[in-house]
Amino acid sequence: DAMVIQNPRYQVTQFGKPVTLSCSQTLNHNVMYWYQQKSSQAPKLLFHYYDKDFNNEADTPDNFQSRRPNTSFCFLDIRSPGLGDAAMYLCATSRDSGQGSPYEQYFGPGTRLTVT
Amino acid sequence: SQQGEEDPQALSIQEGENATMNCSYKTSINNLQWYRQNSGRGLVHLILIRSNEREKHSGRLRVTLDTSKKSSSLLITASRAADTASYFCATDARQGAQKLVFGQGTRLTINP
Numbered sequence: 517d518a519m520v521i522q523n524p525r526y527q528v529t530q531f532g533k534p535v536t537l538s539c540s541q542t543l544n545h546n547v548m549y550w551y552q553q554k555s556s557q558a559p560k561l562l563f564h565y566y567d568k569d570f571n572n573e574a575d576t577p578d579n580f581q582s583r584r585p586n587t588s589f590c591f592l593d594i595r596s597p598g599l600g601d602a603a604m605y606l607c608a609t610s611r612d613s614g615q616g617s618p619y620e621q622y623f624g625p626g627t628r629l630t631v632t
Numbered sequence: 633s634q635q636g637e638e639d640p641q642a643l644s645i646q647e648g649e650n651a652t653m654n655c656s657y658k659t660s661i662n663n664l665q666w667y668r669q670n671s672g673r674g675l676v677h678l679i680l681i682r683s684n685e686r687e688k689h690s691g692r693l694r695v696t697l698d699t700s701k702k703s704s705s706l707l708i709t710a711s712r713a714a715d716t717a718s719y720f721c722a723t724d725a726r727q728g729a730q731k732l733v734f735g736q737g738t739r740l741t742i743n744p
Contacts, residue, residue, distance in 0.1 A: 556739075558734040558736050559720075559734050561731055561732075561733075564731055566730055571731075604672075606674055613730075618663075623667075623674030623675040623676070625673055626672070626673065626674050628672070
């Protein structure tokens with residue numbers, strides 16, 4: 517089945533130790549998103565790729581970086597995780613509506629990041 | 633700033649009853665979407681309603697949109713225990729941007 521896959525589902529890292537979360541998709545969607553979601557809060561968009569064009573949100577800390585080497589894969593790098601970065605990280609994809617407004621987004625199951 | 637705000641923040645009802653959740657937003661939109669999130673999981677898209685639509689149905693779900701009041705509602709009829717989840721509305725952030733802004737969500741609990 518076509519889907520959005522995130523690995524790992526659970527990640528534990530140490531304070532300040534770089535960590536990479538991965539996302540892959542078989543939907544062939546050209547838009548990919550990374551969200552951060554803390555407990556009982558709304559998903560917060562960190563950045564998104566429109567094809568290879570990277571779009572950073574203004575309030576996303578520099579500590580968060582992303583790579584999209586091809587259509588199928590996208591990575592979230594946290595260079596120096598702090599305790600406040602512990603959260604669920606959600607990857608999502610969408611196809612381009614061609615009309616300036618997004619179609620529905622397809623989410624992966626998320627990666628729960630713990631920082632010790 | 634948050635585009636969508638949802639009401640109530642939490643709702644607890646008996647199985648078989650109907651559940652209504654509301655969403656308000658601040659700026660003009662092209663479409664509004666509703667998502668469900670089971671605990672510890674990713675979001676699942678439920679319905680997309682365009683700004684020129686007033687009502688949409690999908691199974692036991694009914695969504696309305698009132699652009700004059702900048703509000704939407706999600707009605708789940710004949711609720712089931714499996715409907716227990718958080719429900720989020722999401723609106724397109726601005727013209728030409730391929731992204732959504734999510735509301736804070738309503739936590740729905742269906743009691744058997």
